[in-house]
Amino acid sequence: MSTNDNQFPSNFIRQIIADDLSNNKNNGKVVTRFPPEPNGYLHIGHAKSICLNFGIAIENNGVCNLRFDDTNPEKESVEYMESIKRDVQWLGFTWNELCHASDYFEPLYNYAVQLIGQGQAYIDSLSAEQIRAYRGTLTEPGKESPDRNRSVAENLDLFKRMRAGEFADGQYVLRAKIDMASPNINMRDPAIYRIRRVHHQRTGNEWCIYPMYDYTHCISDAIEGITHSLCTLEFEDHRPLYDWVLDQLQTPCHPQQIEFARLQLEYTIVSKRKLNQLVTEKHVKGWDDPRMPTIAGLRRAGFTPKAIRDFCERIGLTKQNSWIEMGVLDYCIREDLNENALRVMAVLQPLRVVISNYPETQVEQLEISNHPQRHELGKRQVPFSKVILIEQDDFAQLPPPKYKRLVVGGEVRLRGSYVIRCNEAIKDTDGNVIGLHCSYDPETLGKNPEGRKVKGVIHWVCEQQSYPAEVRLYHSLFKVPQPDNEENFLDALNSDSLEVLTNCRVEASLADAKAENRYQFERTGYFCLDAEDSTDGKLVFNRTVTLREGWVKD
């Protein structure tokens, strides 16, 4: 086994790191960080970044910090911080250090004093609107603020007084003195500190000035000894500013910022602002609604950390803006659940079947495998008796071509049980089928009948010894592949994304299902117990994903 064997698929960041390592850059160390702002729940797009940052560290015997980019307290909260920690851990990652940009407020302040002392930052009294007007446009250079040449001493004094709370919010701002004519707008004297009297979830009322992202992020990275600062494409033209700040200051190191394309998944959205709107305006039941692309939502829907990690690896990593089809995520969760979920039977829309030639009071306990391939997962007992329930869809008065389920006069195998023949359909006055009279072949338990082949196999539960359950089927949240591109994304919401079935019956073994357990309801999909709404007296299951459809009606 050669050490050059590629353990992981190649991507441009892995290549950069491999090169750095071979050049002994950073003394051969790899330190990354996952730096969310605690202003919402993490979503599948964050999972991509988490898997990248933690994965890169693990692969290279490095470490990864979890850092909260908490420099804008207005939108941030402890609830969000807690949910982020929970989600990262649930995904299976362990951070090296738990950090906060707010841990660095004091050093950040001191670095700013240094910048002012070097004549590279100044206090501006222009209003926000004036600053915007002075900034110029994409094609025209900006003009310098009248305050740009304020003396160092005056800047130092004003900055100190800003911190001391002598000025009103918005009265002054600290700006980096770079180049108002730069073709890169981010370099036209960006604001790096603003006055804002907001209570901070960690520092309370200690500060009334807060540093801006561009100034904070690079210094935070440097303080933590980050070697590779991985972020998304929209920060590409912030990199010159990232580098400028570190070039002016004597920081412990100068991390390399590398940008990659953020995840875009079809039929959903990964904008925190819009996800927040869905929650706030109650288009969904919360951040952990199973229809949400949040980690919490995916978790509640029954996704596994492994499937999500696998997804993040499969979609690749590039600088190309791309849209991933939902089918890839579906594939990943099915692959995991197919291998690991126990098989059970549940009838979602029951049709009553009386087996005429079966003894009136008899109940048989049939032994059925928990998994068709993995016999080590054992067997369970499933009761069978004279009255059973099957899926309404598994009987047809007028069967479509190639239908292999039950029809009057036809036979079908009851999964793990006998072959039955349908003798008669019972109808109500409107002609709706409300029940079937069938007969069973006692010779067909565990073996095929002689002289004829029975193609169809359907699932069932015993009417008496089964449990009622509510089953929630989830459909895509949006009707169009790219709701983000709509004029108003809410118009693209799928009003039928939640389908609640309340007359379902599940087999007896599901009575003590646990929220972490994942099941395949044979022939219908993968399900898990809802962690929130299931109670001792009420079973509620969420459909994680359907089985792959190899046959479509009509």
Next chain:
RNA sequence: UGGGUCGUCGCCAAGCGGUAAGGCACGGGGUUUUGAUCUCCGCAUACCAAGGUUCGAAUCCUUGCGACCCAGCCA
């Protein structure tokens, strides 16, 4: 009209001057007491376009074309 970035199969994506990996999706065959799984086969004479360099170009050069991002005291 400024700056930055990106164009390889329906969707992702390897490829780094030596003659188009792989995955998802899709189509077809086989196995199957889940129309699932598994398995086998098929699926870009072609890499945004046009020129050029070269024995040889998706890879290098030139010129076009298209897409995305940037004018918060958000991150």
